[in-house]
Amino acid sequence: xxxxxxxxxxxxxxxxxxxxxxxxxxxxxxxxxxxxxxxxxxxxxxxxxxxxxxxxxxxxxxxxxxxxxxxxxxxxxxxxxxxxxxxxxxxxxxxxxxxxxxxxxxxxxxxxxxxxxxxxxxxxxxxxxxxxxxxxxxxxxxxxxxxxxxxxxxxxxxxxxxxxxxxxxxxxxxxxxxxxxxxxxxxxxxxxxxxxxxxxxxxxxxxxxxxxxxxxxxxxxxxxxxxxxxxxxxxxxxxxxxxxxxxxxxxxxxxxxxxxxxxxxxxxxxxxxxxxxxxxxxxxxxxxxxxxxxxxxxxxxxxxxxxxxxxxxxxxxxxxxxxxxxxxxxxxxxxxxxxxxxxxxxxxxxxxxxxxxxxxxxxxxxxxxxxxxxxxxxxxxxxxxxxxxxxxxxxxxxxxxxxxxxxxxxxxxxxxxxxxxxxxxxxxxxxxxxxxxxxxxxxxxxxx
Amino acid sequence: xxxxxxxxxxxxxxxxxxxxxxxxxxxxxxxxxxxxxxxxxxxxxxxxxxxxxxxxxxxxxxxxxxxxxxxxxxxxxxxxx
Amino acid sequence: xxxxxxxxxxxxxxxxxxxxxxxxxxxxxxxxxxxxxxxxxxxxxxxxxxxxxxxxxxxxxxxxxxxxxxxxxxxxxxxxxxxxxxxxxxxxxxxxxxxxxxxxxxxxxxxxxxxxxxxxxxxxxxxxxxxxxxxxxxxxxxxxxxxxxxxxxxxxxxxxxxxxxxxxxxxxxxxxxxxxxxxxxxxxxxxxxxxxxxxxxxxxxxxxxxxxxxxxxxxxxxxxxxxxxxxxxxxxxxxxxxxxxxxxxxxxxxxxxxxxxxxxxxxxxxxxxxxxxxxxxxxxxxxxxxxxxxxxxxxxxxxxxxxxxxxxxxxxxxxxxxxxxxxxxxxxxxxxxxxxxxxxx
Numbered sequence: 001x002x003x004x005x006x007x008x009x010x011x012x013x014x015x016x017x018x019x020x021x022x023x024x025x026x027x028x029x030x031x032x033x034x035x036x037x038x039x040x041x042x043x044x045x046x047x048x049x050x051x052x053x054x055x056x057x058x059x060x061x062x063x064x065x066x067x068x069x070x071x072x073x074x075x076x077x078x079x080x081x082x083x084x085x086x087x088x089x090x091x092x093x094x095x096x097x098x099x100x101x102x103x104x105x106x107x108x109x110x111x112x113x114x115x116x117x118x119x120x121x122x123x124x125x126x127x128x129x130x131x132x133x134x135x136x137x138x139x140x141x142x143x144x145x146x147x148x149x150x151x152x153x154x155x156x157x158x159x160x161x162x163x164x165x166x167x168x169x170x171x172x173x174x175x176x177x178x179x180x181x182x183x184x185x186x187x188x189x190x191x192x193x194x195x196x197x198x199x200x201x202x203x204x205x206x207x208x209x210x211x212x213x214x215x216x217x218x219x220x221x222x223x224x225x226x227x228x229x230x231x232x233x234x235x236x237x238x239x240x241x242x243x244x245x246x247x248x249x250x251x252x253x254x255x256x257x258x259x260x261x262x263x264x265x266x267x268x269x270x271x272x273x274x275x276x277x278x279x280x281x282x283x284x285x286x287x288x289x290x291x292x293x294x295x296x297x298x299x300x301x302x303x304x305x306x307x308x309x310x311x312x313x314x315x316x317x318x319x320x321x322x323x324x325x326x327x328x329x330x331x332x333x334x335x336x337x338x339x340x341x342x343x344x345x346x347x348x349x350x351x352x353x354x355x356x357x358x359x360x361x362x363x364x365x366x367x368x369x370x371x372x373x374x375x376x377x378x379x380x381x382x383x384x385x386x387x388x389x390x391x392x393x394x395x396x397x398x399x400x401x402x403x404x405x406x407x408x409x410x411x412x413x414x415x416x417x418x419x420x421x422x423x424x425x426x427x428x429x430x431x432x433x434x435x436x437x438x439x440x441x442x443x444x445x446x447x448x
Numbered sequence: 449x450x451x452x453x454x455x456x457x458x459x460x461x462x463x464x465x466x467x468x469x470x471x472x473x474x475x476x477x478x479x480x481x482x483x484x485x486x487x488x489x490x491x492x493x494x495x496x497x498x499x500x501x502x503x504x505x506x507x508x509x510x511x512x513x514x515x516x517x518x519x520x521x522x523x524x525x526x527x528x529x
Numbered sequence: 530x531x532x533x534x535x536x537x538x539x540x541x542x543x544x545x546x547x548x549x550x551x552x553x554x555x556x557x558x559x560x561x562x563x564x565x566x567x568x569x570x571x572x573x574x575x576x577x578x579x580x581x582x583x584x585x586x587x588x589x590x591x592x593x594x595x596x597x598x599x600x601x602x603x604x605x606x607x608x609x610x611x612x613x614x615x616x617x618x619x620x621x622x623x624x625x626x627x628x629x630x631x632x633x634x635x636x637x638x639x640x641x642x643x644x645x646x647x648x649x650x651x652x653x654x655x656x657x658x659x660x661x662x663x664x665x666x667x668x669x670x671x672x673x674x675x676x677x678x679x680x681x682x683x684x685x686x687x688x689x690x691x692x693x694x695x696x697x698x699x700x701x702x703x704x705x706x707x708x709x710x711x712x713x714x715x716x717x718x719x720x721x722x723x724x725x726x727x728x729x730x731x732x733x734x735x736x737x738x739x740x741x742x743x744x745x746x747x748x749x750x751x752x753x754x755x756x757x758x759x760x761x762x763x764x765x766x767x768x769x770x771x772x773x774x775x776x777x778x779x780x781x782x783x784x785x786x787x788x789x790x791x792x793x794x795x796x797x798x799x800x801x802x803x804x805x806x807x808x809x810x811x812x813x814x815x816x817x818x819x820x821x822x823x824x825x826x827x828x829x830x831x832x833x834x835x836x837x838x839x840x841x842x843x844x845x846x847x848x849x850x851x852x853x854x855x856x857x858x859x860x861x862x863x864x865x866x867x868x869x870x871x872x873x874x
């Protein structure tokens with residue numbers, strides 16, 4: 001009887017690195033996503049392939065919505081398009097009841113095209129074109145003003161339309177976290193925000209009816225939201241008392257973390273990230289304790305990352321293995337930072353399709369690009385991987401399929417596993433045609 | 449003299465080099481290969497032994513053996529070919 | 530009495546020692562307890578592994594940065610193979626896992642005696658100021674930085690010399706921007722953001738060790754002054770003291786926050802001011818000092834974790850001396866080989 005085989009290895013024991021387990025213990029296997037085998041997905045759609053789970057997305061929305069709606073009577077979610085503006089993903093969240101939160105005319109048009117009425121769109125951002133502002137006003141979108149120049153633009157739109165226009169303003173403030181975001185909106189502490197309100201009021205064309213704020217990203221301290229809400233409520237009553245303007249909504253923006261491992265945070269996300277209930281409690285309890293009796297302005301949340309990140313997976317395949325001069329192991333895989341842009345700030349969970357015997361060691365995963373920066377993951381603890389091994393990255397649902405780039409390689413396909421557990425393509429893999437269709441070659445440059 | 453003969457091995461894959469004081473870990477197959485080398489077998493004989501003893505095809509075994517011997521050379525535990 | 534199986538981490542008794550060995554030694558000195566100890570290590574070279582008169586078994590753990598599920602799986606494996614009734618984690622980086630999973634662990638019959646999340650968070654800079662206020666102590670100017678430019682700005686305000694500190698570990702004394710930058714990068718690379726920049730206050734280092742019962746009372750506490758400190762800032766000799774403002778601050782700290790579990794309060798006495806430098810939500814490395822002075826805090830904590838009766842008496846004689854010394858031991862490679870290949874011994 002022959003013994004089972006395992007690739008031979010020998011490893012020098014190094015002082016300071018004598019831990020058999022390191023950063024991983026046990027098996028990290030993902031043979032299927034929502035019941036669909038990884039092998040089936042790659043057989044049908046190739047590799048790499050992004051896979052989104054409709055069930056996970058809906059479940060996530062419902063549990064987050066529940067966390068807030070059970071604590072405050074007037075909550076509204078608005079889907080952050082920039083996080084993921086795939087039609088299918090947006091449509092699922094719109095079906096669940098989310099509006100659209102857009103930050104460009106392109107995103108605005110995409111939401112409208114998908115069937116979202118203007119009145120359910122929130123238009124944010126520092127760069128809104130004159131034309132898009134006019135359309136947004138005409139279609140009844142909620143507009144949160146970012147800077148003084150936008151006040152002038154909107155007044156011009158209002159003048160052209162010969163009516164008053166309701167607007168919100170975005171504030172930035174010190175909520176005790178760092179870095180403090182100061183580049184968007186009007187600063188509260190310096191008095192700039194109040195100046196903006198005074199300016200709005202004196203122009204007589206715009207009517208302030210909402211306050212917007214977005215304190216940062218991947219916020220790990222729920223109390224930061226509590227401080228933001230406190231300041232927003234105080235400011236809205238200050239405005240109400242001074243100018244008789246009633247704030248109909250308080251938009252707390254997004255910034256809630258997903259269960260991703262942010263580089264620079266030592267602890268694992270399941271330990272470091274507070275539960276959603278802690279955020280809901282910090283926001284809603286503060287709101288209820290600071291609001292005047294019987295005043296329940298709409299609480300708007302523009303959560304993106306926390307909503308969609310865990311619904312996304314990327315299946316990749318090892319193409320080659322390398323032993324680097326420092327004796328560490330590396331693999332070349334078929335998806336790089338071109339597809340997985342957020343690899344620059346996350347250390348993703350990396351799972352194997354099936355168990356592979358052999359000693360685990362820290363490995364670097366290089367993407368397929370002929371560029372030194374194309375490192376998808378480093379210090380991942382993996383067994384010796386044969387060529388063609390499937391590696392599943394997650395969570396990758398947020399920001400990748402909007403920030404990905406067509407660079408050297410074309411973008412991979414995206415598949416949705418629907419609620420019934422069947423995979424459907426929601427974005428085809430790109431090819432040469434997508435690369436060249438907008439190009440024009442001047443006649444004198446034609447080769448032969 | 450070949451360094452290999454002085455290496456102390458234990459059943460669990462712990463390898464100690466008494467000349468340098470370095471320690472190493474290896475797995476079953478690695479241990480078998482080191483033992484074959486200590487017995488003075490050349491790579492062809494080792495390959496045959498591996499194919500006799502283990503559930504493996506000749507191509508993979510050959511590729512892995514070349515890689516393993518290269519690692520031994522990196523650690524200066526082996527100078528042959 | 531039945532045999533109790535416990536696990537203790539921080540058995541890295543090196544030049545920057547963890548508290549584990551002192552904790553185990555203390556517990557083994559409580560002759561009315563029959564305890565079997567598993568040492569939890571993060572490296573095969575942690576000396577505790579080789580102290581076979583203290584550790585009955587040793588296990589290598591995945592790093593505290595690994596997924597909670599992995600860490601838990603390892604603890605459950607240890608429970609299965611060696612038994613595990615109580616874990617006493619002694620390293621800061623481990624505590625968030627244990628605090629978050631306290632109930633889950635209890636469900637598996639693994640008890641802890643730790644502060645809750647809110648108490649644990651008190652040690653953050655912003656809370657520390659508040660805590661100091663409430664217990665009648667002062668705080669040296671401290672800033673939180675998350676970028677290079679913030680670091681430079683903070684140093685301009687705080688001045689030199691300053692301490693650059695990581696959120697969990699590592700503190701560097703720096704005298705100029707170059708040193709500060711290097712310290713900042715070292716900390717960020719290993720422990721991430723944020724980084725604290727603190728003004729150095731000159732004075733006597735006064736520390737309090739204790740255990741809170743979670744209801745505002747003490748299971749025992751003791752104050753010391755550090756007499757001799759190594760280059761790494763670690764105590765080498767110390768003396769027990771009876772300092773009224775510090776005693777009062779300790780009492781207030783327990784009362785106001787209903788602290789549960791081990792703690793160390795680090796202060797600096799400068800003139801008539803006492804500055805609160807840090808609150809550590811665990812035993813300090815010199816924990817055996819208290820045991821030697823008659824207050825066996827680890828044993829009391831273990832009893833509290835198991836719901837056994839314990840003493841609360843905190844009387845000790847001021848002027849008792851603590852002298853740390855080095856010890857050379859020689860062993861063959863058996864244990865080392867096992868730890869390397871099996872991850873346990």
